[in-house]
Amino acid sequence: MTTAKRDTYTPETLLSVAVQVFNERGYDGTSMEHLSKAAGISKSSIYHHVAGKEELLRRAVSRALDGLFGILDEEHARVGHAAERLEYVVRRMVEVLIAELPYVTLLLRVRGNTGTERWALERRREFDHRVAELLKAAAAEGDVRGDVEVRLATRLVFGMINSIVEWYRPDGRGMNEREVADAVAQLVFGGLRNAG
Amino acid sequence: MTTAKRDTYTPETLLSVAVQVFNERGYDGTSMEHLSKAAGISKSSIYHHVAGKEELLRRAVSRALDGLFGILDEEHARVGHAAERLEYVVRRMVEVLIAELPYVTLLLRVRGNTGTERWALERRREFDHRVAELLKAAAAEGDVRGDVEVRLATRLVFGMINSIVEWYRPDGRGMNEREVADAVAQLVFGGLRNAG
DNA sequence: CCTTGTCCCGACCGATCGTTCGGTTACTCT
DNA sequence: AGAGTAACCGAACGATCGGTCGGGACAAGG
Secondary structure: OOOOOOOOOOHHHHHHHHHHHHHHHOOOOOOHHHHHHHHOOOHHHHHHHOOOHHHHHHHHHHHHHHHHHHHHHOHHHHOOOHHHHHHHHHHHHHHHHHHOHHHHHHHOOOOOOOHHHHHHHHHHHHHHHHHHHHHHHHHHOOOEOOOOOHHHHHHHHHHHHHHHHHOOOOOOOOOOHHHHHHHHHHHHHHHHEOOO | OOOOOOOOOOHHHHHHHHHHHHHHHOOOOOOHHHHHHHHOOOHHHHHHHOOOHHHHHHHHHHHHHHHHHHHHHOHHHHOOOHHHHHHHHHHHHHHHHHHOHHHHHHHOOOOOOOHHHHHHHHHHHHHHHHHHHHHHHHHHOOOEOOOOOHHHHHHHHHHHHHHHHHOOOOOOOOOOHHHHHHHHHHHHHHHHEOOO
16 A cells, blocks of 8 residues: 555645635735635644645646646547537546536636736636637537637636536536536537538 | 816716726736826825725726626617627627726626625616616517526626727727627627527 | 653744834925 | 924844755665
């Protein structure tokens, strides 16, 4: 066996607590005192596990970005018709967004005040750009309507998907990832799919 | 004549500066020092015009909320078929959101740390509820597809519309309010409109 | 037993937070 | 010119910020 240690904090378990507080109060609105209360350890003890507040943010957004970029490496996102690859990516985005909900939530709210935040924004733009190219390819193949500009459509679709973090809560008997992904796909492609 | 005063700050002109900084750095990430630098007056002078930081936030979100609720009082939002009223509201939401862009942007980012923020969130929920009722009526009249739950569809449509504040910038020769409203309406109702 | 290293703590650091205060400048009105 | 006042400022307030420090509790290995 590898890990059957003690009942104590690790950087990962501490991160899950921190991200939750960050999402409730906002990153700038959260003090290390808030984190220590939520974690149940003293403020100084936090620095035994992580370098500081900004490292917690970096770990969180990294996890979210890894999940999103991982989608683009999957087979169904790389081969096939552009429209089908696009639909696959859209559905997987919803699933990843829900699976890593607090981390993606935090990622989508960074403003760019610190170096870590600016790095996160840059990687987000890179991901958006990759998906926009996919939509452009689908439009070129004639499977997506052409009367709405590609860049504008991409932004609006991202807006719809990303807004899930504002209301989806996994408590109890709510809808699961698949149901939300289906609804999003129906709304997005019912409006995007070429009628002719 | 009423106002041909001096070249000095009023609560309104100060507000426009403050809202811009709030949106760049986030409300919690903005200090009164930041505001004084951006406004070009000393920190203490700000308190000659407004009671404090939170009043600036309250004035800003009030302006945004007034614009949004004003839509529901307009004639085209009150009379006619539900589907047509809904489309009118969606288009007007885009227009108001762009006309009052910085104020609505700030409204959509409040987290609920202070009393003012919680009040803003409550009024937002009230507005969302009013629009959701409109969509429900349109579904009951058969003009909107019924295979996607009303509440879910409302949230996704709001997500798409509200995301405009994340990328729309009025600089130079960009697209105007009407063009964005048309694109949103096409995407939203191309997916919402009943095919049968 | 004693050492070693993990985990944690209270006390404290300089800096910055939103806000207050006493006083000065500059414009308006008579 | 003089009075009144709106606009503004530098200095300082107590509180809180993110982060540091020296040391204590506790388990594992000898």
